[in-house]
Amino acid sequence: MKAIEFSQFGRPAEMAVMVERPDPAPPGPGEVLVETLVATINPADLLTIEGRYGVRPALPAIPGAEAVGRIAALGDGVTELAVGDIVLIMTGATWRDRAVLKAAAVMRLPADIDVEQAAMIKANPATALAMITGIVPLADGEWLIQNAANSAAGRFVVQLARRRGIRTVNIVRRDGPVDELRALGADVVLVDDGTDPARLAAAVAAATGNAPIRLALDAVGGTTTDGLAASLGEGGVIANYGLLSGAPCQIDPYHLVFRGIRLQGFWLAEWARAQGAAMRAHFAGLIDLVATGEIRAEVEARYPFARIAEALDHAARPGRSGKILLTP
Secondary structure, three states: OEEEEEOOOOOHHHHOEEEEOOOOOOOOOOEEEEEEEEEEEOHHHHHHHHOOOOOOOOOOEOOOOOEEEEEEEEOOOOOOOOOOOEEEEOOOOOOEOEEEEEHHHEEEOOOOOOHHHHHOOOOHHHHHHHHHHHOOOOOOOOEEEEOOOOOHHHHHHHHHHHHOOOEEEEEEOOOOOHHHHHHHOOOEEEEOOOOOHHHHHHHHHHHHOOOOOOEEEEOOOOOHHHHHHHHOOOOOEEEEOOOOOOOOOOOOHHHHHHOOOEEEEOOHHHHHHHHOOHHHHHHHHHHHHHHOOOOOOOEEEEEOHHHHHHHHHHHOOOOOOOEEEEOO
16 A cells, blocks of 8 residues: 655655555445545645644654545445445545545545545635634625635635625735636735735725625734734634744734724634534535536646655645645
8 A cells, every 4th residue: 555654743845755555454344445536735734744733643644634535345334335436535644545444434426526626625615614604604795804815725715605695805915816716706806915904904995895894714824814803893703724824823902902803713623523413414515516516626736646745845835826636
């Protein structure tokens, strides 16, 4: 069995290597053998290898949070799946070419689904939908604001918000993604470097007609958090779900004390644990949208396991226009 493994924390392209491991034993009762078709590289994977994520795995470890595979064998008692089924893998350690998993740890996908698009369901669209629907109950026609709007998660926020009638203000750092985001359905796209919160707030107010925005999604942290706070209406909520800047969230206490702005974190893994059985319905809805092509993400490059160092360097590159995929 081929797998990507790292034995110490550090720069991902230097730490992660392809290794040969013993093939897994045949699946036991209630288990399935899954052959991986496509896996993804997400920022959380890079942070995990660096040792900077919220969970530090025991080493050596196999990274990876998302993948799609094909059922290769069934254990006794598995009746809801068949050999040849395409499945979404709901566990971690996905950067391996095969694994024995509990049957309950996979979700069957339509046979004709685009496997590359399906491989990206578990992290970014799931995060986007959970934040849109689970933090502030936004009504049709309300606004939300987000930074890193050209990221994979940000693009899904645009697509999923549009389907629900929620309007979006999208902050990017360069002109390149502006037209792409508008084509996805973004209502407002603003280019801002995050250094002047008052300037951003004025631009947002002008673009939205002084709409009282109640929800901000922050993937960047640093000084950009304060710009989101300044752009929110009284009592608004900032949900921070990433630190792409590498800096802690910075916010003027004025917004917290006198305007009632609330800053909270969002982590999909914790959200999913709280959902329990309802989590599968959340993913089932996203599977339908991907299968029909109603939501999608761009792919910039695909790499085999043997080129993992190149893949990780590419995934860490700023200004990418799409996801980096692994094809074992």
